[in-house]
Amino acid sequence: MNSLSKPASWEKFFWPLLAVALLLTLWHYSVIWTATKVFPSPLSVEKGLGELFRKHVLWADIADSLRRVAIGFGTAAVVGIPLGLALGWYPAVNQVLNPVLQILRPISPIAWIPVAIIFFGIGDHAAVFLVFLGAFFPIVVASASGVSQVPAVFRRAGRNFGLSPAQLLARVVFPAALPQILIGLRIALGVAWLVVVAGEMIAVDSGLGYLVIDSRNSGKRYDLVVAAMLLIGVIGLALDIGFRQLEKIRSVRWGFGHES
């Protein structure tokens, strides 16, 4: 296969499927060869998945995880985008807030779990708060850098047409930075999905993260643990693919190098 030639349409599916099949085979035989009693084989995970779907709590768990992500991520976007725009637009705001943000940013949301529990107690609010923290910083940073990277030509053209600073921000700077902001939102959504699982393992008793830890704690059901993990992966991928659809909106498409 020439690396420059376009792969045939069957190849687009064949090779990735082959990789998955190989991985499953390797997993299957590893379980047999090591004769492990704890780690499940792909077949028992598949049975576990079936069991989860038949028990109706699974849908409630998925809904709870998605709801926590929606609230935490949504709040992070509502607070983070304006803050990022202000940081990128007003050097004074940046000078004051940037050091604080730079210190808070590298702290893993996981490290906030004890603090979250002090603030909100065990429950939904603590988990949502962790999701918010995870999503907040990527959004702020992307929005701020999006603004500071807006080409001077656009700002000058905007001023030339008589826009006030507020109009310039709304009609030129924001749309010019929007592709960057969307990239930040997409990263943040990924982080939010990572964090919600971790938060649910500790702070609440529902959701996919709780399903993982509960399956282990109540009877060491590792088939259910791995089944829940796979579900988390598939839903995370679906969220990412869904979000990427936004890049195709015509007014932001120019920023993503899509062939038109």
Place this chain on the structure above:
Amino acid sequence: MGPADTTTALDAKLRAEHVGMVFDRDGKSVSVLEHINLDVRNGEFICMVGPSGCGKTTLLNVMGGFLSPTSGSVTIDREVVHGPDPRRILVFQEQGVFPWLTVEGNIGFGLSKLSAADRSERIAHYVQMMRLQGFENTYPSDLSGGMKQRLQVARALAVNPDILYLDEPFGALDSVTRLIMRGELLRIWQTERRTIIFVTHDIDEAVQLADRVVVLSSRPAKIQDVLTIDIPHPRNISSARYLEHRDDLLKKIGLAYTV
């Protein structure tokens, strides 16, 4: 300067008086413009030429109000220029159109104060004038380089400016498109009679377009010469008179290079 330049303050649309510009670069002050004196009549087509990096664009930015001169002043209609203004629009070399707006959105950008009906009428007029019909809902990423520049000119004209500043607007285009664009610009200038100040490094472009060509020296830029091109449009670019002006200008630029 010749008698053509002794315009009185009364009929000067734009007047630059002793304009000087000094930039601070790494603690050293670099003089970019020195003693620029120029009167531009209403409706005149001025080309500014000079060696690259001489400060042509800086001068245009001072005239447009994007930069404040360190000395001297620019007055338009006897009013000192203090900042950018929709009555005078600057057209950039490239990437000046807004990629998040359609052709219509770009042309209508400066028209938010108009009623919806007036706005769409104005947009339709300039779509027609700049030959962008059929592309009203197209985004700039789907337009050719020449069309993007036509769009930028359309967006500028739509707000009905008195003065159009053009900063090497066709510099990034291929030579055929550039020639077509010059024709379009002249056609618009003749129908709409705006004052045009056009920066270029292309001698032929200057002689084909301008009423007067302002020759700037190398940095710090001073006005070295002002040539009046008294050939009526359309100009025959192989006529003896055209070539004479062109050679004259080349000689002056050549002198500018041999300091």
